[in-house]
Amino acid sequence: MYVVQIASECAPVIKAGGLGDVVYGLSRELEIQGHCVELILPMYDCMRYDHIWGLHDAYRDLWVPWYDGAIHCSVFCGWVHGRLCFFIQPHSSDNFFNRGLYYGALDDTIRFAFFSKAALEFLQQSNKRPDIIHCHDWQTGLVPVMLFEMYKYHGLWNQRVCYTIHNFKHQGVCGADILHATGLNNDAYYYTWDRLQDNHHPGAINLMKGGIVYSNYINTVSPHHAWEARFSEVGCGLNPTLEVHHHKFGGILNGIDYEVWNPEKDQYVPHHFSIDNFEEKAKNKKALREQLMLQDDPDKPLICFIGRLDGQKGVHLVHHALYYALHKRAQFVLLGSATESGINSWFWHEKTFLNSNPDCHLELGFNEELAHLIYAGADMIVVPSNYEPCGLTQMIGLRYGTVPIVRGVGGLLNTVFDWDYDEHHSPETRNGFVFYQTDSTALESAMERALDLWTKSPKHFQQLAIQGMEYDNSWNIPGSKYVGVYEHIRHRS
Numbered sequence: 107m108y109v110v111q112i113a114s115e116c117a118p119v120i121k122a123g124g125l126g127d128v129v130y131g132l133s134r135e136l137e138i139q140g141h142c143v144e145l146i147l148p149m150y151d152c153m154r155y156d157h158i159w160g161l162h163d164a165y166r167d168l169w170v171p172w173y174d175g176a177i178h179c180s181v182f183c184g185w186v187h188g189r190l191c192f193f194i195q196p197h198s199s200d201n202f203f204n205r206g207l208y209y210g211a212l213d214d215t216i217r218f219a220f221f222s223k224a225a226l227e228f229l230q231q232s233n234k235r236p237d238i239i240h241c242h243d244w245q246t247g248l249v250p251v252m253l254f255e256m257y258k259y260h261g262l263w264n265q266r267v268c269y270t271i272h273n274f275k276h277q278g279v280c281g282a283d284i285l286h287a288t289g290l291n292n293d294a295y296y297y298t299w300d301r302l303q304d305n306h307h308p309g310a311i312n313l314m315k316g317g318i319v320y321s322n323y324i325n326t327v328s329p330h331h332a333w334e335a336r337f338s339e340v341g342c343g344l345n346p347t348l349e350v351h352h353h354k355f356g357g358i359l360n361g362i363d364y365e366v367w368n369p370e371k372d373q374y375v376p377h378h379f380s381i382d383n384f385e386e387k388a389k390n391k392k393a394l395r396e397q398l399m400l401q402d403d404p405d406k407p408l409i410c411f412i413g414r415l416d417g418q419k420g421v422h423l424v425h426h427a428l429y430y431a432l433h434k435r436a437q438f439v440l441l442g443s444a445t446e447s448g449i450n451s452w453f454w455h456e457k458t459f460l461n462s463n464p465d466c467h468l469e470l471g472f473n474e475e476l477a478h479l480i481y482a483g484a485d486m487i488v489v490p491s492n493y494e495p496c497g498l499t500q501m502i503g504l505r506y507g508t509v510p511i512v513r514g515v516g517g518l519l520n521t522v523f524d525w526d527y528d529e530h531h532s533p534e535t536r537n538g539f540v541f542y543q544t545d546s547t548a549l550e551s552a553m554e555r556a557l558d559l560w561t562k563s564p565k566h567f568q569q570l571a572i573q574g575m576e577y578d579n580s581w582n583i584p585g586s587k588y589v590g591v592y593e594h595i596r597h598r599s
């Protein structure tokens with residue numbers, strides 16, 4: 107099959123979070139399974155150009171209709187660790203992708219509506235006719251809308267769309283302007299409950315809703331989150347829309363890229379290890395402590411958190427975990443970045459306050475290299491999310507023998523099975539600690555069980571870590587599931 111992914115991220119060249127990992131990892135797996143994959147991405151000024159090989163201009167004169175005129179674009183092409191990527195660069199005073207950021211501009215909905223339109227124009231004008239167009243999140247929600255309302259009549263009549271929702275929180279809610287800009291020129295037609303009208307704000311349109319209504323298949327990134335999205339508040343108002351379209355909605359668990367996340371040959375990890383020489387992991391703990399100037403006390407376990415510092419990630423519980431770890435004479439390393447200024451200054455304040463503490467380190471920012479060393483060196487990783495569509499950090503932790511302590515929501519529930527209490531997994535297939543409530547007592551009790559096992563029963567703790575490493579969270583199985591979806595929608599009219 108010929109698959110084109112249209113996305114706002116692809117790791118490592120454009121990575122703000124898990125979406126980038128998923129787009130890259132899935133593309134690679136699809137190729138391994140014998141399919142042809144190409145990616146269409148925005149050409150941001152701030153992306154990691156050092157990860158692109160052979161960048162050259164592939165299509166010089168892409169004119170993208172926009173309002174009553176057109177914007178001239180160039181399309182560049184290059185390989186990102188083997189994946190063929192096309193980068194769209196508009197030449198206009200709007201400067202859509204020259205902002206020094208991926209997201210967070212006031213006109214984000216316009217920026218990505220333009221990208222969606224440009225991606226379809228590129229397919230049409232360059233005569234690319236993929237079997238499957240795979241879009242991701244609100245940024246590309248308009249792709250199926252425009253495909254089936256416009257481009258279908260201009261050559262793209264045989265394409266099918268799979269739409270993956272990585273986070274229901276951000277839906278791209280905006281005004282009618284987007285319709286006029288993209289040429290979807292019939293407000294009354296799109297402003298209806300069964301098309302693009304936002305379920306809560308009747309005066310607004312919702313790009314993610316458009317993706318749901320128009321795509322041939324929609325999924326979110328774990329089976330449990332698919333259930334939550336339909337039946338709980340994490341559907342963020344889209345529940346009734348998902349209900350209407352439930353026959354084409356499912357949950358496919360993400361994988362992690364086993365080439366990138368491989369403790370046996372990770373380039374950022376000084377001491378490689380596997381289940382067979384697990385004792386080497388301890389040397390990485392030492393290396394991590396050295397790098398972060400933490401005291402090297404053999405009696406102290408090291409707990410980490412890696413991720414965005416925001417409400418979704420349970421930032422209050424992250425904060426509590428840090429102080430609880432210190433209270434229990436453990437060490438804590440936090441690597442995270444906050445986009446909200448209040449949270450940012452809160453954690454900068456903590457960092458300054460704890461600066462001279464030899465048992466903890468707060469690294470505020472995005473640091474891919476350090477993340478690898480932390481996964482390899484920590485004993486436990488805490489993931490106390492409020493909601494978590496899939497979550498990659500617990501799966502990476504498992505791969506590196508770093509025992510996850512998670513809140514039982516979304517994909518965390520599909521991947522972490524409690525050492526003491528899991529009813530569905532035999533003791534030799536359990537791999538972490540799970541708590542359910544959002545209060546600090548629940549977190550403490552799970553952390554206490556983990557710390558107790560580490561301190562009082564190191565052999566069992568090691569066994570638990572190794573059991574986690576035995577899990578297959580690669581893209582192999584999810585990749586096959588996506589292929590199954592593609593096959594299914596390809597053969598339906």
Ligand code: ADP
Binds near residue numbers: 124443471500
């Ligand atoms: P998200 O909700 O942000 O997508 P995921 O758990 O799905 O969360 O994916 C997070 C990915 O981003 C993981 O690969 C994690 O290692 C990485 N990551 C998150 N924050 C940072 C950071 N500050 N520095 C380096 N990597 C990070």
